[in-house]
Amino acid sequence: MAxxxxxxxxxxxxxxxxxxxKTGFHYEELTTPYYVFADNGAxxxxxxxxxxxxxxxxGSLPDKEEERAASVRRFLDDAEAVKALNxxxxxxxxNAKDFDAVYLPGGHGTMWDMPENDALIRLVxxxxxxxxxxxxxxxxPAGLLGAHDADGAPLVKDRLVNCFTDEEEKKAGKDxxxxxxxxxxxxxxxxxxEKSPPFEEKVIRDGRLVTGQNxxxxxxxxxxxxxxxxxxxxxxxx
Numbered sequence: 086m087a088x089x090x091x092x093x094x095x096x097x098x099x100x101x102x103x104x105x106x107k108t109g110f111h112y113e114e115l116t117t118p119y120y121v122f123a124d125n126g127a128x129x130x131x132x133x134x135x136x137x138x139x140x141x142x143x144g145s146l147p148d149k150e151e152e153r154a155a156s157v158r159r160f161l162d163d164a165e166a167v168k169a170l171n172x173x174x175x176x177x178x179x180n181a182k183d184f185d186a187v188y189l190p191g192g193h194g195t196m197w198d199m200p201e202n203d204a205l206i207r208l209v210x211x212x213x214x215x216x217x218x219x220x221x222x223x224x225x226p227a228g229l230l231g232a233h234d235a236d237g238a239p240l241v242k243d244r245l246v247n248c249f250t251d252e253e254e255k256k257a258g259k260d261x262x263x264x265x266x267x268x269x270x271x272x273x274x275x276x277x278x279e280k281s282p283p284f285e286e287k288v289i290r291d292g293r294l295v296t297g298q299n300x301x302x303x304x305x306x307x308x309x310x311x312x313x314x315x316x317x318x319x320x321x322x323x
Contacts, residue, residue: 099140109140136175191223
C-alpha cells in the first residue's frame with residue numbers, strides 16, 4: 086500500500102505587526118502533527134510560504150528544555166527533521182497532485198502571509214477539490230480564508246470549522262495587533278463555527294476538512310486527518 090503523502094505548510098512571517106516583537110510558526114503545532122503523521126507511515130514534506138528556514142514564534146519554544154512539549158524535544162533531536170525544517174519547500178513549488186493532504190500549523194505569522202497567498206490558496210483548494218484532506222489548527226485556518234471549492238464558493242462555507250477564537254485573541258492581548266480576528270472572518274465566509282471555552286481542546290472534522298482551536302488541539306487535528314484519509318482509502322477499496 087502506497088504511503089499517504091502529507092504537506093505541512095508553515096508561515097514565513099516573523100514580525101508581530103508594528104510591535105517590534107517576533108512571531109512565526111508555533112512549534113508544537115508543527116511538531117506534534119509531524120510525528121502523528123510520520124509515526125503512522127505517512128511521507129511528510131515540510132513547506133513554508135517563502136521556503137527555507139521559517140521563523141518560529143519565540144513563545145512556542147521555551148528556553149528550558151523541560152518546559153517544551155515532548156514532540157518539540159523529539160523534533161529538535163531529530164537531525165533529519167531539523168534539516169527539513171531549515172530547508173522547507175516554497176509553497177509555490179508544492180503541487181497538489183503530489184499530496185493526499187495538506188496541514189497548516191498556526192502561529193500568529195499566518196495572519197499576515199497566508200490569507201492572500203495565491204500559491205497556498207491554489208494548493209489547499211486543489212488538494213480538497215481532488216478529494217484530499219485539509220487540516221489546520223489555531224491560526225492555521227487563516228490559510229483557508231482564500232481557499233474555494235470546485236464551484237468557486239469559499240471552502241469553509243456551510244462547513245463546521247473552528248480556530249483560535251476571538252475571545253482567546255483578546256485574552257492573549259493581541260486582538261488589537263493582528264490584522265483581523267480569524268473567527269470573525271471565518272463566520273463572515275459562512276462557516277458554521279463551533280468552539281470550546283478559551284484554551285480548551287476543540288477539534289472538528291467535517292468530512293475531509295479538519296480544524297482545531299489551539300495548540301492543545303494539534304494532535305487531535307492530525308489524528309482526525311488520518312481518520313479522514315483512512316475513510317477515503319476504505320471508500321476506494323469498496
